[in-house]
Amino acid sequence: MFEARGIGISYGRKQVVHNVDLTLGAKDTVGLIGESGSGKTTILRALLGLVPVSSGELLFEGEPLDTMSRVSRRRFRASVQPVFQDGNEALNPRFSVDTILREGLAARSRETGAPDYTVAELLEQVGLDASLRGQRPHELSGGQRQRVSIARALAVGARYLVLDEPTSALDVSVQGKVIALLQRLAAENDLGYLLISHNLGVVRALCAESYVLRQGRVVEHAPTERLLTEPAEEYTRRLRDSMPQFPEQITRIWQAEGLRVAE
Ligand SMILES: Nc1ncnc2c1ncn2[C@@H]1O[C@H](COP(=O)(O)OP(=O)(O)O)[C@@H](O)[C@H]1O
Ligand SMILES: [Mg+2]
Numbered sequence: 001m002f003e004a005r006g007i008g009i010s011y012g013r014k015q016v017v018h019n020v021d022l023t024l025g026a027k028d029t030v031g032l033i034g035e036s037g038s039g040k041t042t043i044l045r046a047l048l049g050l051v052p053v054s055s056g057e058l059l060f061e062g063e064p065l066d067t068m069s070r071v072s073r074r075r076f077r078a079s080v081q082p083v084f085q086d087g088n089e090a091l092n093p094r095f096s097v098d099t100i101l102r103e104g105l106a107a108r109s110r111e112t113g114a115p116d117y118t119v120a121e122l123l124e125q126v127g128l129d130a131s132l133r134g135q136r137p138h139e140l141s142g143g144q145r146q147r148v149s150i151a152r153a154l155a156v157g158a159r160y161l162v163l164d165e166p167t168s169a170l171d172v173s174v175q176g177k178v179i180a181l182l183q184r185l186a187a188e189n190d191l192g193y194l195l196i197s198h199n200l201g202v203v204r205a206l207c208a209e210s211y212v213l214r215q216g217r218v219v220e221h222a223p224t225e226r227l228l229t230e231p232a233e234e235y236t237r238r239l240r241d242s243m244p245q246f247p248e249q250i251t252r253i254w255q256a257e258g259l260r261v262a263e
Contacts, residue, residue, distance in 0.1 A: 004047075008056055020039075160191070
């Protein structure tokens with residue numbers, strides 16, 4: 001889906017991402033971890049086309065993001081959807097949940113002729129009560145907004161999500177529900193994603209492989225479990241030891257509910 005070849009990204013004269021290589025397959029679940037300020041959000045924004053790369057190449061389905069044809073760009077915009085921290089940034093505050101999802105479905109059917117879902121089906125997919133249809137984003141809880149963001153991504157036909165700390169604004173129990181939802185969508189809808197989290201439990205539960213970023217450079221890339229149990233780099237080990245875990249009690253509840261959360 002995405003390939004970054006030696007990308008560099010600068011804000012003004014300050015280069016914050018250096019020579020980063022990433023390979024993100026269509027159905028891959030990939031984590032991006034690193035200290036605050038290491039460049040995680042910047043890389044995510046570049047993948048969304050919101051920040052230009054200053055060197056190297058960023059390809060979406062084999063085409064450079066910055067010189068894409070209009071047709072490819074439309075396809076890119078529908079395929080790749082962001083889910084941000086509190087689910088606010090991506091949702092129009094003036095619209096009801098119903099309108100937000102209808103708009104998404106309409107955009108989708110303009111592309112393909114027929115939408116995949118109805119609003120009711122979308123709400124059911126993400127486990128939201130149909131009675132919330134008339135609410136506007138600010139009338140919802142953080143967890144509900146996250147679900148609406150994900151439902152909207154499904155409405156427009158997203159095949160790939162880009163998630164920046166999607167659960168960090170949520171209570172632990174609500175985090176669990178959003179994680180379960182993402183796991184299920186990845187398994188059932190062939191959805192892939194790149195996810196940033198500072199919570200080790202979230203990365204372990206959701207990402208088969210992870211990249212470790214340090215001062216704008218990738219220092220390690222491996223299957224998440226191996227990365228965390230046998231880090232090759234001292235930096236990764238220190239990062240792991242400083243990242244918060246889920247409380248053990250919550251982990252046990254999730255495991256009892258069939259959630260894949262590693263020990
Ligand atoms: N809009 C911006 N203008 C200038 N510098 C920025 C901007 N956004 C981020 N930075 C800087 O780029 C670096 C990487 O930031 P960021 O990608 O947000 O890191 P992370 O998400 O890993 O915390 C930091 O040094 C940050 O101060
Ligand atoms: Mg960030």
